[in-house]
Amino acid sequence: MEIALQNITKDYGSVRANDHVTMRVVPGSIHGLLGENGAGKSTLMKILSGYTPKTDGEIRIDRGIVEYESPAHAAGLGIGMLYQDPLDFPLLSVLENFKLGQSSSDMTALRIRLTDLCRRFGFTLDPDAPLASLTIGERQQLEILRLLEKGIRTLILDEPTTGISGTQKAALFSALKQLADEGRSVILVSHKLEDVEALCDRVTVLRGGKGAGEMDSPFDPDQLMTLMFGTRPKPPPRSAEAPGGPVLNFTSIHARGGRTGLKSCSVLIRENEVVGLAGLEGSGQGVFLRTAAGLIPPLSGEIHLKGQPMKRQNHHGFKRKGVNFLPSGRLEEGLIPGLTLAEHSALQNGGGFWVRWPGAIADAARRITNFRIKGEPNLSVESLSGGNQQRLLLSFLSENPTLLLLENPTRGLDVESANWVWEHLHRFCAKGAAIVFASSELDEILAQADRVMVFFNGAVIKDVRTQETDLRELGLAIAGRA
Amino acid sequence: MIRNLAEILLSLMGVLLFTTLILLIAGAPPFAAYIHIFKGSLGSLNKLSHVLNAWIPLTLCSCGLLYTFRIGLWNIGVEGQVMMGAVFATAALRLGMGGEAPLFYLVLAFAAGIIGGGLWALLAGFLKTRGGVNEIFAGLGLNFVAQGIILWLIFGPWKRPGIASMSGTELFPINLWLPQFPGLRMSPVGLFLAIGAIAVTAMILRYTRIGLQLKAVGGNERAAFLLGLNPARNMLLAMIFAGGFAGLAGTLQVSGIYHRLIPAISSNYGYLALLVVMLSNYDIRIAPLVAFFFACLNVGSIQLPMMLQIDSSLSGVIQGILVLAVLGVQAWRARIKIGTQGVKGSPGGANP
Ligand SMILES: Nc1ncnc2c1ncn2[C@@H]1O[C@H](COP(=O)(O)OP(=O)(O)O)[C@@H](O)[C@H]1O
Ligand SMILES: [Mg+2]
Numbered sequence: 166m167e168i169a170l171q172n173i174t175k176d177y178g179s180v181r182a183n184d185h186v187t188m189r190v191v192p193g194s195i196h197g198l199l200g201e202n203g204a205g206k207s208t209l210m211k212i213l214s215g216y217t218p219k220t221d222g223e224i225r226i227d228r229g230i231v232e233y234e235s236p237a238h239a240a241g242l243g244i245g246m247l248y249q250d251p252l253d254f255p256l257l258s259v260l261e262n263f264k265l266g267q268s269s270s271d272m273t274a275l276r277i278r279l280t281d282l283c284r285r286f287g288f289t290l291d292p293d294a295p296l297a298s299l300t301i302g303e304r305q306q307l308e309i310l311r312l313l314e315k316g317i318r319t320l321i322l323d324e325p326t327t328g329i330s331g332t333q334k335a336a337l338f339s340a341l342k343q344l345a346d347e348g349r350s351v352i353l354v355s356h357k358l359e360d361v362e363a364l365c366d367r368v369t370v371l372r373g374g375k376g377a378g379e380m381d382s383p384f385d386p387d388q389l390m391t392l393m394f395g396t397r398p399k400p401p402p403r404s405a406e407a408p409g410g411p412v413l414n415f416t417s418i419h420a421r422g423g424r425t426g427l428k429s430c431s432v433l434i435r436e437n438e439v440v441g442l443a444g445l446e447g448s449g450q451g452v453f454l455r456t457a458a459g460l461i462p463p464l465s466g467e468i469h470l471k472g473q474p475m476k477r478q479n480h481h482g483f484k485r486k487g488v489n490f491l492p493s494g495r496l497e498e499g500l501i502p503g504l505t506l507a508e509h510s511a512l513q514n515g516g517g518f519w520v521r522w523p524g525a526i527a528d529a530a531r532r533i534t535n536f537r538i539k540g541e542p543n544l545s546v547e548s549l550s551g552g553n554q555q556r557l558l559l560s561f562l563s564e565n566p567t568l569l570l571l572e573n574p575t576r577g578l579d580v581e582s583a584n585w586v587w588e589h590l591h592r593f594c595a596k597g598a599a600i601v602f603a604s605s606e607l608d609e610i611l612a613q614a615d616r617v618m619v620f621f622n623g624a625v626i627k628d629v630r631t632q633e634t635d636l637r638e639l640g641l642a643i644a645g646r647a
Numbered sequence: 648m649i650r651n652l653a654e655i656l657l658s659l660m661g662v663l664l665f666t667t668l669i670l671l672i673a674g675a676p677p678f679a680a681y682i683h684i685f686k687g688s689l690g691s692l693n694k695l696s697h698v699l700n701a702w703i704p705l706t707l708c709s710c711g712l713l714y715t716f717r718i719g720l721w722n723i724g725v726e727g728q729v730m731m732g733a734v735f736a737t738a739a740l741r742l743g744m745g746g747e748a749p750l751f752y753l754v755l756a757f758a759a760g761i762i763g764g765g766l767w768a769l770l771a772g773f774l775k776t777r778g779g780v781n782e783i784f785a786g787l788g789l790n791f792v793a794q795g796i797i798l799w800l801i802f803g804p805w806k807r808p809g810i811a812s813m814s815g816t817e818l819f820p821i822n823l824w825l826p827q828f829p830g831l832r833m834s835p836v837g838l839f840l841a842i843g844a845i846a847v848t849a850m851i852l853r854y855t856r857i858g859l860q861l862k863a864v865g866g867n868e869r870a871a872f873l874l875g876l877n878p879a880r881n882m883l884l885a886m887i888f889a890g891g892f893a894g895l896a897g898t899l900q901v902s903g904i905y906h907r908l909i910p911a912i913s914s915n916y917g918y919l920a921l922l923v924v925m926l927s928n929y930d931i932r933i934a935p936l937v938a939f940f941f942a943c944l945n946v947g948s949i950q951l952p953m954m955l956q957i958d959s960s961l962s963g964v965i966q967g968i969l970v971l972a973v974l975g976v977q978a979w980r981a982r983i984k985i986g987t988q989g990v991k992g993s994p995g996g997a998n999p
């Protein structure tokens with residue numbers, strides 16, 4: 166099917182998420198939609214899939230103008246969208262999930278269809294497994310098969326490569342190529358250049374809600390970067406300070422939490438130091454950060470902050486000593502859904518019986534400017550895109566912290582945003598703060614940290630300066646061979 | 648606000664439709680029934696004063712519940728908090744029986760009532776924050792206990808001289824009654840307090856740090872803690888507000904309406920207030936209006952069974968229908984929210 170979006174505009178209150186965007190998708194092609202966080206990609210695709218109504222513009226399908234009457238309308242025309250957070254039912258089995266929305270309810274026939282489809286695309290899904298036991302990647306595979314069975318002719322995938330393994334990504338890409346060969350169209354939404362380069366025939370780039378340009382493969386990465394960001398971002402300069410006095414001192418700390426807990430951990434972290442925590446997800450990094458933040462009381466061992474013992478102090482006690490913790494779950498732990506930016510500002514600048522709303526709004530506006538957040542003081546935080554939520558959280562770090570504990574500070578941010586975040590963080594170091602951050606990207610640790618601690622099974626099995634190690638050595642340590 | 652109001656009017660119409668259906672099934676003429684309800688509630692100044700007598704405690708309880716709902720607590724215990732307010736107020740007024748300075752004892756009764764309701768709420772709060780007991784179960788349990796205490800007092804320590812009876816404790820001397828409007832069985836004090844409660848609640852929730860903190864903890868307890876708030880303390884604070892307002896309602900029941908403690912002193916106003924607040928979509932500007940509607944329904948239908956020769960258990964059925972209608976409206980609203988905004992649990996959050 167041929168899809169043409171013409172001059173699509175979408176306003177969320179005073180935020181213009183899409184501004185006269187035009188895009189044409191040729192049948193049987195894989196079309197990329199590229200742009201940094203908040204560029205308006207998800208919004209545009211939600212309009213195409215009938216999930217959100219557009220403010221203005223035209224959708225043409227096979228040359229006819231269509232106006233969706235309901236979300237089901239788009240599905241009926243053969244457009245299916247794979248959302249990043251799967252919409253499936255964890256308590257049902259794989260087969261039962263596959264059945265949802267299908268016209269047939271003959272379980273035996275559906276089972277055969279599912280097995281056939283799996284074979285065709287090289288997926289391995291057990292029809293009787295409970296859905297909850299599947300990985301994100303497998304749930305994605307199931308959702309693709311389910312949409313195909315429903316007879317869709319255009320498949321939209323919103324950031325499908327976030328959170329899946331390398332093998333799953335390869336399986337996904339080969340399946341998508343196969344779909345295109347069969348004459349179906351695929352739209353791949355991503356903020357990652359590499360996804361688009363690996364797969365797409367043509368790409369549309371969005372910047373700030375507007376169409377920035379289109380390009381056919383083979384792509385010139387430099388040119389794509391320019392379309393995405395205007396000018397190419399440079400990696401930020403590294404801090405060159407020598408480590409100063411002690412900030413955080415762990416002596417034989419044991420703590421419970423997560424999958425592994427924290428085992429016999431003794432560490433000294435100094436002023437001006439940037440320490441990266443590496444390891445498989447859930448190997449103790451989270452427990453380390455939360456113990457250092459006073460959120461998890463240690464079972465045994467001692468914590469000293471700037472030389473003072475921190476026995477029986479909760480997070481608020483640590484906070485008063487200048488410890489700041491930034492959790493990775495932005496809307497789960499960091500921000501308060503339902504509250505606006507201004508309300509968050511007001512909570513930050515505590516004190517007094519009355520809330521001074523004009524002051525809070527002005528403060529939120531200042532954060533929006535200083536931290537380049539795309540949003541308004543009176544928008545609620547869940548309507549911000551992920552990158553903007555992260556910027557807002559960063560704006561809440563105190564002015565002169567002693568210790569910053571950051572869990573995946575740049576997860577899901579595009580290159581430019583991540584660079585911007587690090588530039589900002591290094592400024593704290595220059596003022597004498599220490600930074601400890603967990604990241605699943607070794608590249609990021611090597612680029613940003615002075616020192617790296619590798620966690621395996623709840624213990625620190627390697628603690629070195631980043632200059633004295635490399636990717637291969639760290640990779641081995643992560644796998645438990647230090 | 649306008650949209651809210653429209654939704655609420657729509658759901659009230661739904662409630663009316665349901666009741667019509669029930670009345671038809673029961674063989675009563677619905678139109679005549681509504682005329683009776685209307686005349687029975689707004690037909691005369693005297694009837695209106697009865698409606699206001701129901702509206703006052705309903706509104707006070709609703710104001711209190713706005714604090715607990717704001718922080719995400721289901722304060723089912725509000726019913727027991729009304730009762731304990733009444734018990735404490737009665738205790739204070741008994742001290743003043745036959746003595747001098749009635750005004751002093753009346754003021755004391757109000758303070759005691761507020762404290763009684765507040766303490767009872769605080770108990771449920773502590774069970775929640777310290778013991779991890781769900782506030783719904785804690786509240787229900789405490790409601791039974793409060794009812795037990797009232798019965799025990801009426802049949803034991805506070806029984807009438809002579810014989811104890813379900814009609815309650817001995818009447819207070821007239822000088823311990825709240826002053827009434829001339830010719831009406833209604834006190835200006837209650838009206839004044841209810842209007843005051845609306846104003847104070849609106850102000851606290853909207854313009855003070857307390858209101859903002861309650862909202863923050865209700866929205867995300869973990870994040871609120873990381874931002875430096877103390878969730879447990881805020882929960883206790885919300886409970887104290889709710890219990891205090893409920894206790895005030897209980898005090899008015901004792902000192903302004905019944906002039907004694909009776910077993911049914913709370914008249915189910917606490918439970919009804921839960922409905923009022925949910926139906927008004929937790930909006931302080933709308934809750935008093937919905938409370939007024941319920942008060943009219945309550946007062947207007949008292950004589951219905953007698954006038955139309957239908958069984959009096961029917962009003963129980965109607966109350967049940969109201970509960971279901973309110974829950975239905977809630978579910979419907981939640982669905983509309985997901986449909987139009989795509990916020991929580993929606994597929995829209997495809998941002999990394
Ligand atoms: N439901 C919403 N309400 C208000 N603003 C929104 C909503 N969804 C997205 N936005 C805003 O629209 C802009 C584009 O967001 P989005 O389409 O999610 O970007 P992308 O997917 O490219 O990261 C952002 O500034 C975001 O804050
Ligand atoms: Mg997106």
